[in-house]
Amino acid sequence: MTAQLSKKSEAWSARFNEPVSDLVKRYTASVFFDKRLAQVDIQGSLAHAEMLAHQNIISQQDHAEIQRGMAQIQEEIAAGKFEWLLDLEDVHLNIEKRLTELVGDAGKRLHTGRSRNDQVATDIRLYVRSEIDNIVGLLRDLRLALLDLAEKHADTILPGFTHMQVAQPITFGHHMLAYVEMFSRDAERMLDCRKRVNRLPLGAAALAGTTFPIDRERVARTLDFEDVCHNSLDAVSDRDFAIEFCAAAALIMTHVSRMSEEFVIWMSPRVGFIDIADRFCTGSSIMPQKKNPDVPELARGKTGRVNGHLIALLTLMKGQPLAYNKDNQEDKEPLFDTVDTVVDTLRIFADMATGITVKPEAMRDAALQGYATATDLADYLVKKGLPFRDAHEAVAHAVRACVDRGCDLSNLTLEEMRVFSSLIEADIFEVLTLEGSVAARNHVGGTAPQQVRLAIARHRSHLN
Numbered sequence: 208m209t210a211q212l213s214k215k216s217e218a219w220s221a222r223f224n225e226p227v228s229d230l231v232k233r234y235t236a237s238v239f240f241d242k243r244l245a246q247v248d249i250q251g252s253l254a255h256a257e258m259l260a261h262q263n264i265i266s267q268q269d270h271a272e273i274q275r276g277m278a279q280i281q282e283e284i285a286a287g288k289f290e291w292l293l294d295l296e297d298v299h300l301n302i303e304k305r306l307t308e309l310v311g312d313a314g315k316r317l318h319t320g321r322s323r324n325d326q327v328a329t330d331i332r333l334y335v336r337s338e339i340d341n342i343v344g345l346l347r348d349l350r351l352a353l354l355d356l357a358e359k360h361a362d363t364i365l366p367g368f369t370h371m372q373v374a375q376p377i378t379f380g381h382h383m384l385a386y387v388e389m390f391s392r393d394a395e396r397m398l399d400c401r402k403r404v405n406r407l408p409l410g411a412a413a414l415a416g417t418t419f420p421i422d423r424e425r426v427a428r429t430l431d432f433e434d435v436c437h438n439s440l441d442a443v444s445d446r447d448f449a450i451e452f453c454a455a456a457a458l459i460m461t462h463v464s465r466m467s468e469e470f471v472i473w474m475s476p477r478v479g480f481i482d483i484a485d486r487f488c489t490g491s492s493i494m495p496q497k498k499n500p501d502v503p504e505l506a507r508g509k510t511g512r513v514n515g516h517l518i519a520l521l522t523l524m525k526g527q528p529l530a531y532n533k534d535n536q537e538d539k540e541p542l543f544d545t546v547d548t549v550v551d552t553l554r555i556f557a558d559m560a561t562g563i564t565v566k567p568e569a570m571r572d573a574a575l576q577g578y579a580t581a582t583d584l585a586d587y588l589v590k591k592g593l594p595f596r597d598a599h600e601a602v603a604h605a606v607r608a609c610v611d612r613g614c615d616l617s618n619l620t621l622e623e624m625r626v627f628s629s630l631i632e633a634d635i636f637e638v639l640t641l642e643g644s645v646a647a648r649n650h651v652g653g654t655a656p657q658q659v660r661l662a663i664a665r666h667r668s669h670l671n
């Protein structure tokens with residue numbers, strides 16, 4: 208074992224007198240998770256090599272050899288035949304070592320004017336950028352699915368809640384549109400974050416730049432970066448973009464989690480507002496009657512780990528002096544798990560939105576209880592000239608009387624109602640209906656079915 212280790216440590220550097228222990232090797236290696244960066248690592252290396260050749264820092268011959276070797280490495284990785292070695296620490300050294308095996312000295316020249324510090328920073332930016340694009344697409348799919356559901360139920364009435372107490376009638380379409388707004392902001396936030404992700408660190412080398420006549424703008428253009436990072440120390444040490452990404456991801460999950468909480472409540476037999484298709488639920492191993500909303504529950508739970516990753520990255524960075532420190536290797540697993548969790552969750556939720564059955568009768572029954580139209584009665588009195596605070600008081604008396612009698616406001620006769628205010632006339636009964644209540648809130652952002660349809664059209668034209 209020792210012999211093998213010392214052989215490897217020689218390959219690493221003549222500077223060392225003894226090899227690291229197996230335990231330390233395992234502790235410091237990242238290849239088993241950062242091999243996920245292989246594609247972007249090769250992409251970055253090819254852009255770097257092209258620039259080196261263009262600047263005559265390496266020969267055209269070397270450039271061609273590097274391209275040939277990288278093409279083969281890509282094939283080996285795609286075929287699952289690439290041998291990832293713990294001894295070679297990370298994705299970068301594994302690929303470089305294989306390249307040198309394949310093409311000799313040209314492979315050894317690739318690292319000219321570059322360090323793993325600017326290399327890994329570039330890789331992560333390329334990775335995060337492509338995942339942002341992926342997530343923005345998934346947020347669009349989810350919104351389209353929610354818009355379909357909202358349209359189907361633009362007229363379906365349910366009670367809206369504050370403090371989990373029946374507040375006012377709303378439409379289910381309107382309720383779904385609230386989530387569409389949240390996911391629209393999430394997409395916006397991701398695209399805003401993308402601007403700061405999309406800068407090229409390469410060229411910063413280890414920390415101070417390089418003595419070779421490199422052309423950083425050229426590499427930036429090749430890799431579709433909008434600009435280069437303008438300070439070499441910042442370029443290799445900055446992970447703000449990863450933190451921003453994780454913050455935006457945490458908000459996505461927070462929105463998913465709130466929606467999940469509602470789905471769980473709505474699917475409880477005690478509420479019975481919706482049913483979720485069987486493919487998103489599971490049964491119980493002991494209680495045969497159960498159908499549990501596992502997917503929303505799990506998404507609510509997974510929000511915790513994504514929030515945790517954000518805190519992990521913030522904590523990772525807070526004590527680091529400039530410039531690069533090995534601490535930074537710890538940025539990857541939180542980032543990767545954030546991506547995996549958000550991507551899977553969004554895909555499942557877009558599908559689940561199509562598998563939701565709404566139960567309008569149960570929603571309607573619930574809206575008819577709890578004096579959901581009390582505010583409408585107060586507004587009615589205001590329109591007849593009563594100051595709002597007096598109207599509020601008059602309706603409070605009416606509600607109290609109904610509670611004592613165990614009936615709804617609309618069950619009172621005109622005579623009984625006039626006890627609370629002589630301004631009440633026969634046209635009150637229309638005001639106290641659920642349909643009248645929602646239709647009356649007919650302004651931008653209101654719950655009226657007409658507004659719901661307008662909002663759906665607006666979102667759709669934005670998404671198409």
Ligand code: ARG
Nearest residue numbers: 237297323324327533535536
């Ligand atoms: N595996 C390292 C990381 O993820 C690559 C950079 C290492 N650089 C260094 N000087 N040790 O950050």
